[in-house]
Amino acid sequence: MKPASYATLLSTVAALGGLLFGYDTAVIAGAIGFLRDYFGLNAAETGFAASSALLGCIIGAGTAGTLSDRFGRKRALLLSALLFTVSAIWSAIPDNLIEFNVARIIGGVGVGMASMLSPLYIAEISPPEIRGRLVSFNQFAIVSGILLVYFVNYSIAGMGTESWNTTTGWRWMFGSEALPAVLFMLTLLTIPESPRWLVKQGESERAEAILMRLSSPERAAGDVRAIKDAIAHEASSVRELFKPGLRRAMLLGMGLAILQQITGINVFMYYAPEIFKSLGSGTDVALLQTVIVGACNVLFTLVAIRTVDKLGRKPLMIIGAGGMAVSLIGLGWAAYIGTTAAWVLVFILGYIACFALSLGPVVWVVLSEIFPTRLRGRAMAIAVLLLWTSNFVVSQTFPMIDEDPGLISMFHHAFPFWLYALFCVITIIVVAVFVPETKGRTLEEIERSWTRRKETPEQSS
Ligand code: BGC
Numbered sequence: 001m002k003p004a005s006y007a008t009l010l011s012t013v014a015a016l017g018g019l020l021f022g023y024d025t026a027v028i029a030g031a032i033g034f035l036r037d038y039f040g041l042n043a044a045e046t047g048f049a050a051s052s053a054l055l056g057c058i059i060g061a062g063t064a065g066t067l068s069d070r071f072g073r074k075r076a077l078l079l080s081a082l083l084f085t086v087s088a089i090w091s092a093i094p095d096n097l098i099e100f101n102v103a104r105i106i107g108g109v110g111v112g113m114a115s116m117l118s119p120l121y122i123a124e125i126s127p128p129e130i131r132g133r134l135v136s137f138n139q140f141a142i143v144s145g146i147l148l149v150y151f152v153n154y155s156i157a158g159m160g161t162e163s164w165n166t167t168t169g170w171r172w173m174f175g176s177e178a179l180p181a182v183l184f185m186l187t188l189l190t191i192p193e194s195p196r197w198l199v200k201q202g203e204s205e206r207a208e209a210i211l212m213r214l215s216s217p218e219r220a221a222g223d224v225r226a227i228k229d230a231i232a233h234e235a236s237s238v239r240e241l242f243k244p245g246l247r248r249a250m251l252l253g254m255g256l257a258i259l260q261q262i263t264g265i266n267v268f269m270y271y272a273p274e275i276f277k278s279l280g281s282g283t284d285v286a287l288l289q290t291v292i293v294g295a296c297n298v299l300f301t302l303v304a305i306r307t308v309d310k311l312g313r314k315p316l317m318i319i320g321a322g323g324m325a326v327s328l329i330g331l332g333w334a335a336y337i338g339t340t341a342a343w344v345l346v347f348i349l350g351y352i353a354c355f356a357l358s359l360g361p362v363v364w365v366v367l368s369e370i371f372p373t374r375l376r377g378r379a380m381a382i383a384v385l386l387l388w389t390s391n392f393v394v395s396q397t398f399p400m401i402d403e404d405p406g407l408i409s410m411f412h413h414a415f416p417f418w419l420y421a422l423f424c425v426i427t428i429i430v431v432a433v434f435v436p437e438t439k440g441r442t443l444e445e446i447e448r449s450w451t452r453r454k455e456t457p458e459q460s461s
Contacts, residue, residue, distance in 0.1 A: 004130060006213050011122045011134040013191050015141035016184040017114030020084050022145025023177055024111050030153025031170040038166050039097050052101040056108020057388040064113035065381025073121045073194040081188055083110035084181035092175030116384040123368035124194040125214055128442045132308035132365050139361035140301045147294040152176050196373045199227045230444040234374040241379050249370045249450050252434055253383035259427045260363040261390035263324060264420030265355050267398045280340035296349050300356035312439040313362050317431045320358020325424035327351035332414035369438045372447045
């Protein structure tokens with residue numbers, strides 16, 4: 001098998017983690033109404049049942065880094081697959097709300113772990129020329145997982161009456177996740193450990209054998225030497241990440257993770273049907289429009305996959321964030337003048353398309369590339385923890401801001417959209433000024449560029 005094909009095969013297995021990430025975060029959308037009726041939930045309990053998994057995501061992102069630096073990328077991925085499986089089965093059979101929430105939090109831990117481990121593993125096994133494409137493939141899996149579960153929920157709901165769905169249908173919605181989760185676990189058993197992690201553990205021979213298949217027999221020994229050399233100069237304490245040199249990478253990773261969320265994507269992912277209803281659609285049409293949003297997300301992720309290694313990370317992010325800003329300003333305008341005209345959908349789809357070809361995949365690509373091997377797991381975990389926390393804050397505050405409280409009322413419901421547009425503009429500036437172009441460079445070259453800056457600090461200003 002050609003090296004690029006082998007890397008693609010391994011990335012596909014790792015990307016099943018992305019698929020489960022999407023599946024698990026979106027399954028709740030179709031089930032929440034039935035759950036509410038079955039357990040007789042009030043508004044606060046319904047809100048918590050919908051978002052409890054996000055708490056788990058924060059825990060998972062916070063722990064996966066240390067686990068993967070100590071025990072290896074593959075073992076940590078296996079643990080996340082196990083958590084997905086346990087959670088899928090358990091959240092299908094609970095008799096009370098507490099059990100249900102515990103099961104969902106366990107799945108959330110799996111999502112939080114996989115959300116960083118899949119791109120990290122893919123980046124570490126990829127040849128530099130196609131690394132952006134392969135990590136973006138993980139985002140493709142995330143959005144495919146979201147779309148897939150919309151269909152699964154829709155089909156299950158159509159299998160019985162309202163009362164069957166209330167007692168039983170929702171259980172199948174959660175239980176159905178066991179299938180991809182077990183597939184993920186079984187296929188993970190067949191992939192090798194990351195060669196970069198192996199070198200860090202002093203297992204250079206095993207690493208070289210794997211690199212022979214991933215690059216070429218001639219290049220493998222040189223690759224191992226370059227990785228060894230980079231690791232020898234690397235800091236091993238997390239504190240180093242906040243000292244001059246690497247601090248720049250750390251702040252950048254944290255900033256991009258937060259910006260990916262506060263530019264509003266999950267307001268659309270989680271509240272799309274509600275937004276469409278507030279624009280005048282009936283429930284059925286709103287669900288159909290939501291599927292169109294999901295499909296648009298999948299389609300435009302393909303644009304990123306095709307272009308990220310040619311155009312580069314920076315142009316994609318700048319173009320995408322620009323398009324997101326314009327769409328959000330338009331959407332805010334529609335809200336401001338109170339129109340429910342069909343053209344509003346164009347702005348929503350424009351926003352989704354622009355996110356899908358830029359911040360969606362590319363933030364994950366950059367996060368998986370900018371940290372040194374020894375600390376990559378822990379550094380990425382800090383950034384991803386902030387990503388999930390920002391997600392939680394945005395999705396919890398949107399309904400509150402959208403009610404137009406106090407002074408915000410002068411914006412006539414445009415405020416959240418214009419606020420997210422402002423963050424898109426900040427994203428453009430941050431990317432243009434601070435993000436280094438990483439396309440085509442090896443992880444070791446990217447790493448050296450930070451420490452070189454440290455030696456000549458005047459360059460870093
Ligand atoms: C983001 C998620 C989002 C998904 C949807 C991912 O890159 O991290 O928060 O739900 O894209 O497109």
